[in-house]
Amino acid sequence: MLTMQRLDQQDAQHLIAGARAKATEIGVPMCIAIVDESGNLIAFERMDGGKTSSVIIAQEKAYTAAAARKATHEYNQICQPGHLVFGIHTTLSIVGGGLPVTVNGEVVGGIGLSSGTPPQDMECAQAGIDHFLAQIS
Amino acid sequence: MLTMQRLDQQDAQHLIAGARAKATEIGVPMCIAIVDESGNLIAFERMDGGKTSSVIIAQEKAYTAAAARKATHEYNQICQPGHLVFGIHTTLSIVGGGLPVTVNGEVVGGIGLSSGTPPQDMECAQAGIDHFLAQIS
Amino acid sequence: MLTMQRLDQQDAQHLIAGARAKATEIGVPMCIAIVDESGNLIAFERMDGGKTSSVIIAQEKAYTAAAARKATHEYNQICQPGHLVFGIHTTLSIVGGGLPVTVNGEVVGGIGLSSGTPPQDMECAQAGIDHFLAQIS
Amino acid sequence: MLTMQRLDQQDAQHLIAGARAKATEIGVPMCIAIVDESGNLIAFERMDGGKTSSVIIAQEKAYTAAAARKATHEYNQICQPGHLVFGIHTTLSIVGGGLPVTVNGEVVGGIGLSSGTPPQDMECAQAGIDHFLAQIS
Structure with a gap:
C-alpha cells in the first residue's frame, strides 16, 4: 500500500487567497483552479470579471502541473x-500559469491561473504558493 | 441590448457556505459547484472526503439547472x-441535486451537489439557496 | 494536508492474479483493470481471448467503483x-463487474472486469479482492 | 481471409519486464503500455511513482506505434x-517513447513509455523490446 500526501480544502483556500490577492493587486481578475496530487479538482474560483474561456484553461494548467x-x-x-x-x-497544457505545489519534496497538488498574460498568470500562481507555504510553515 | 443578472463571487460563496453547512450537519462530504446564468463555473469546492467522481457530476448538475x-x-x-x-x-444531468438559483423571477445561476444520495444532494443544494437568499434579502 | 492510502503495484498484481484464476476456472478470458483510490489506472491485463470492447468497459467499471x-x-x-x-x-458505469477495494474501512482502489456476463464479471472481481485480502492479511 | 500475428499476454509481460528493469535501473518510475497490432490495450503497468498524466500518454504512444x-x-x-x-x-502521439514491436518483419504490437524525458522513455521502450526478443528467440 502507498501513502500519499494531498492538499486539503483549507490548503486550497490558502492557495486561492494568495493568488487572488496578487490578481487584485495587478488589476487582472482571474480564474483560479486548485487540484490534488492526482490532478482532480479541489477548489475553483472565477473572480468577478474572469474570462469564461479561462474556466477550462485554469483547470488544464493545474491538472498538468x-x-x-x-x-x-x-x-x-x-x-x-x-x-x-x-x-x-x-x-497537457503548456501555457504558462500552472505550477505544482510541493511540500517536503513531494508534489501534493497543483495551481492553475488564467485570464491574464502568461507572465501575469505565472506571477499570481506563484503568489498563491508563497502564501500557502507561509501559512503552513 | 440585453442586460443580464448574474451571481457574483460573493453570492457563490454564500451558496457554497449554506450547502457546506448542511452537508456537514448530515455527515456527508460533498462536491459543490456554482455556475452563472450561462452555465459557466464560478466556484467549486470539494469538501475533504468528497468523491472524485462527483467533481464532474456536481458541475453537470449545476450546468443543467x-x-x-x-x-x-x-x-x-x-x-x-x-x-x-x-x-x-x-x-443534461437528470440526477437529483441540481437547482436553478432564481432572484426576482429570473434565473441568475445554478448550484449542483454530488457525493450523497440524490435526496441528500437535493437537500444540501436547497440549503445553499436558502442561505444565499437570506443573505441578500 | 490529507493522508491517503492507495494500492501499490504489488497489490494490483494480487488483485489481477485472483481475478485471472477465477476467469480461467470458469473458462471466460477477461479484461481486468485495477485503479487507485482516485480512479486512475494502475494495472491492466487483457487475457488472451478477452474482448476488445472490454478494454474500455473494464476501466470504466474500476473507475466508478x-x-x-x-x-x-x-x-x-x-x-x-x-x-x-x-x-x-x-x-459512470452501472454494469455489474466493478467493485471498490476497501482496506481498514477506506476505499484504496477499484477493480473492474469485463468480457463475460455481469454475474461472471462480478464473480471474478470478487475473486480478485478475496485473493488480495488473503495476501495482505 | 487474413491471418494476423499478435502479441499474446505472455509476450506483453516480457515487454513490460524489460522496460520496468531499465526504468528501475535509471531510477525513473514509468507508465508502461502494451497494445496489439490493432492498437488495442493488452497490458498496462504504472510503476509506483509513475505520473498520473502518463497513464494516457503511454497508451497514446503505444497506440500510435x-x-x-x-x-x-x-x-x-x-x-x-x-x-x-x-x-x-x-x-497521433509524436512524443518520443512509443515503438512498434516487429517480429519477422511484421508489426505485431506496440509499446509506449511515459514519465521520464523522451530519451528516457525511448530507452526503456527499447529495453522492453530487447528483452522480449531475447525471450522468444
Whole structure:
C-alpha cells in the first residue's frame, strides 16, 4: 500500500487567497483552479470579471502541473518543433500559469491561473504558493 | 441590448457556505459547484472526503439547472421511456441535486451537489439557496 | 494536508492474479483493470481471448467503483426510470463487474472486469479482492 | 481471409519486464503500455511513482506505434511546420517513447513509455523490446 500526501480544502483556500490577492493587486481578475496530487479538482474560483474561456484553461494548467509534476511554462520552453517532447501540448497544457505545489519534496497538488498574460498568470500562481507555504510553515 | 443578472463571487460563496453547512450537519462530504446564468463555473469546492467522481457530476448538475432553467430532479421525473423528453439525459444531468438559483423571477445561476444520495444532494443544494437568499434579502 | 492510502503495484498484481484464476476456472478470458483510490489506472491485463470492447468497459467499471466508492451493480439496481439516480449511467458505469477495494474501512482502489456476463464479471472481481485480502492479511 | 500475428499476454509481460528493469535501473518510475497490432490495450503497468498524466500518454504512444507502424519519435522529427505530415500530432502521439514491436518483419504490437524525458522513455521502450526478443528467440 502507498501513502500519499494531498492538499486539503483549507490548503486550497490558502492557495486561492494568495493568488487572488496578487490578481487584485495587478488589476487582472482571474480564474483560479486548485487540484490534488492526482490532478482532480479541489477548489475553483472565477473572480468577478474572469474570462469564461479561462474556466477550462485554469483547470488544464493545474491538472498538468500536478499530474505531470512540472510547471506548464517549463513544458512550453521545450515543446517546440524538432524537440522530442513536441506534441505533448495536445494532451497537457503548456501555457504558462500552472505550477505544482510541493511540500517536503513531494508534489501534493497543483495551481492553475488564467485570464491574464502568461507572465501575469505565472506571477499570481506563484503568489498563491508563497502564501500557502507561509501559512503552513 | 440585453442586460443580464448574474451571481457574483460573493453570492457563490454564500451558496457554497449554506450547502457546506448542511452537508456537514448530515455527515456527508460533498462536491459543490456554482455556475452563472450561462452555465459557466464560478466556484467549486470539494469538501475533504468528497468523491472524485462527483467533481464532474456536481458541475453537470449545476450546468443543467442554470442553462436549462430547471431542477435536475424535475427532468428526472419526466425523463422516462415513452415521454418525449426521454433521451435528454445523454446531454443534461437528470440526477437529483441540481437547482436553478432564481432572484426576482429570473434565473441568475445554478448550484449542483454530488457525493450523497440524490435526496441528500437535493437537500444540501436547497440549503445553499436558502442561505444565499437570506443573505441578500 | 490529507493522508491517503492507495494500492501499490504489488497489490494490483494480487488483485489481477485472483481475478485471472477465477476467469480461467470458469473458462471466460477477461479484461481486468485495477485503479487507485482516485480512479486512475494502475494495472491492466487483457487475457488472451478477452474482448476488445472490454478494454474500455473494464476501466470504466474500476473507475466508478473507486471514485464513487460503490459497486457498479449497486448503481445498476437503483438506476431505473423514475428513480432520482437515473441518468448517472451516462457518466459512470452501472454494469455489474466493478467493485471498490476497501482496506481498514477506506476505499484504496477499484477493480473492474469485463468480457463475460455481469454475474461472471462480478464473480471474478470478487475473486480478485478475496485473493488480495488473503495476501495482505 | 487474413491471418494476423499478435502479441499474446505472455509476450506483453516480457515487454513490460524489460522496460520496468531499465526504468528501475535509471531510477525513473514509468507508465508502461502494451497494445496489439490493432492498437488495442493488452497490458498496462504504472510503476509506483509513475505520473498520473502518463497513464494516457503511454497508451497514446503505444497506440500510435502499433496502429501507424512507426516509432513516435520518427513522426516527431518530420512533424514540423511546412512538412505535409504536420498536424498529425492532433490525432497521433509524436512524443518520443512509443515503438512498434516487429517480429519477422511484421508489426505485431506496440509499446509506449511515459514519465521520464523522451530519451528516457525511448530507452526503456527499447529495453522492453530487447528483452522480449531475447525471450522468444
